[in-house]
Amino acid sequence: MSRRFAGRVCVVTGAARGIGLAIAQRLGSEGGRIAALDVSARRLEPAVNELKAKGFEARGYALDVSDRVAVRSEFGRIERDFGAPISVLVNNAVWARFMPLADIDEETSRRMLSVGVEGLFWTTQAAAPQMARNGGGAIVNLTSVSAAHPAKHSIAYSAVKAGVTGLTRASATELAPQGIRVNAIAPGMIGTPASIAQFDEATIATRQTEMPLGRFGAPEEIAALAAFLASDEASYLQGAVVTADGGWTVPAR
Amino acid sequence: MKRLEGKRAVVTGGGSGIGKASAIRLAREGASVFVVGRSANTEETVEEIRAEGGTALGMITDASLEDNVAEIVRRCLSEVGGLEIFFANIGVTGTNTPLLDQSVEEWMEVYRINTVSCFLAIKYAGAHMTAQRYGSIILTSSAASLRANAGAISYSASKAAVNNLAQTAANAFAGTGVRVNAVLPGLVETQLTRKVFEDARARGVESKIGHVTPLKRPGRADEIAAAVAFLASDDSSYVDGQLLSVDGGVSSTHPFGRIALPN
Structure with a gap:
């Protein structure tokens, strides 16, 4: 139960900090062999050292997931480095800016879509054949309550x-015959330094009163859900989007 | 340390199927389980848990009636010593009578057993849990609550009401530390669905069961139990008011079993 990922190669994108790092730590604590990916080599190094210091097998790969060719070659390298195909892929990397409609320019739009959407095409494309050769695998994608319940300045996001x-959902249908499960997590307000920095104290206080659980979530709580979805425990979940928002989007107001 | 060590759980409909699998699963994770069912097989679940070294007590009663639910919570508190988890799981299927011929009596009965039982669980378990400012209530809904043609009409509507109850109760318990969620199983072989499986076997098409799902198979009770254990545990501490589909993907796609796809 507590070693659900023993021996399994687990790729986590955007793993250098926040939710991604928490997921890498949780999978590592359950025996997963961690390939930590991040666009920033500078941020990645201390994160990988932290994972190793906890006794986990971890390797870092500095990689921009929007670069299809680089993703393909790095995923091949991951399989060679670990001596085993990828079992678990957590697509957490995103590049996000929040702005009013009038301020969205081509550069921002391209960067957000190429990392946050196309990046998942490329990583899924690169991981799925390895998983299929391995008899199956699990993919967990990080979406957001903003997909259905957007907050202010969230048109692009x-x-x-x-x-x-x-x-x-489309991947769940297409990859099911290869034994690959694909599910998503929709976090609400998670108290990472990056998300907290967007708001002043009054806004944070208001937000918290809107949530039945009355508080922002912790990255570890998203990691616990990611571990469930990535594990064999979730063997009959496919194409599911599981919201973890403290009930924020449940009431009308 | 097991995930549910020290926790006390009520499981209704615990004599068979998803309830039995969940009671066993919660016990394996360390919870003391108060198994409730309408018939003698309730004690079989209790015996199985004890044989594995777990802790369980049984109570034979109808968990769709208010006095009985009050008694379930009272006895769990006094005999098991507390209550942190309540899995409200009893249900009936309703009939496939053509819609225009259905009776109010059938609807009232299906609602009483499937929906009102969840309200009563929330009312009596919720009174204790909100006072102690901690608890997880899990309601059994169904993929039929989201899509047509996945169950009887009265059943589907009663389960849609259960979904709403998970949301409204979660909101009503805002700030109390009590979470309410629903689990939405797809097709699983249990007492409720046995006829579907037996008919398919009789016709030699058992391998077609579950083929409308992307995973192309029916679910197993232990797969639903794993999701129930997740919702019962602190691993789901930020999941509240949610509808967790455990249905092989049937609610996330078109019913593509009707069209030709590779494999």
Whole structure:
């Protein structure tokens, strides 16, 4: 139960900090062999050292998931480095900016879509054949409550995350015959430094009162859900989008 | 340390199927389980848990009636010593009578057993859990709550009401530390669905069961139990008011079993 990923190669994108790092730690704590991916080599190094210090097998790969050719070659390298095909892929990497409609420019739009949507095409494309050769695997995609319940200045972000929800469900249908399960997590407000920094104290206090659980989530709580979905425990979940938002989107107001 | 060590759980409909699998699963994770069912097989679940070294007590009663649910919670508190988890799981299928011929009596009975039983679980378990500011209530819904043609009409509507109850109760318990979620199984062979499986076997088409799902098979009770254990545990501590589909993907796609796909 506590070693659900023993011996399994687990790829986590955006793993250098926040939710991605928490997921890498949780999978590692359950025996997973961790390939930690992040666009920033500088951020990745301390994260991988932290994972290793906890006694986990971990390797870092500095990689921009929007680069299809690089993704393909790095996923091949991961299989060679670990001496085993990838079993678990957690698509957590995203590049996000929040702005009013009028301020969305081509560069922002391209970057958000190429990392947050196309990046998942490329990683899924690269991981699925390894999983199929291995008799199956599990993919967990990070979408957001913003896909269906967008907050302020979220036109681009909600488009990206609605894209993730759609590609999750379509991948679930297409990859099921290869024994690959694909599910998504829709987090609400998670108290990572990056998300907290977006708001002033008054906004944070208001947000918390809107949530039945009355608080922002912790990255570890998303990691616990990711571990469930990635494990054999979730063997009959396919194409599911599981919201973890403390009930934020449950009431009308 | 097991995930549910020290926790006390009520499981209704615990004599067979998803309830039995869940009671056994919660016990394996360390919970003391108060197994409730309408018939003698309730004690079989209790015996199986004890044979594995787990802790369980049984109570034979109808968990769709208010006085009985109050008694379930009272006895769990006094005899098991507390209550942190309540899995409200009893249900009936309703009939496939053509819609225009259905009776109010059938609807009232299906609603009483499938929906009102969940309200009563929330009312009596919720009173204790909100006072102690901790608890997880899990309601059994169904994939039929989201899609047509996955169950009888009265059944499907009663389960849609259960979904709403998970949301409204989660909201009503805002700030109390009590979470309410629903699990939505797809087709699983249990007492409720045995006829579907037996008919298919009789016609030699058992391998077609579950083929409308992307995973192309029916679910097993232990797969639903694993999701129930997740919702019961602190691993789901930020999941509240949610509808967790455990249905092989049937609710996330078109019913593509009707069209030709590779494999």
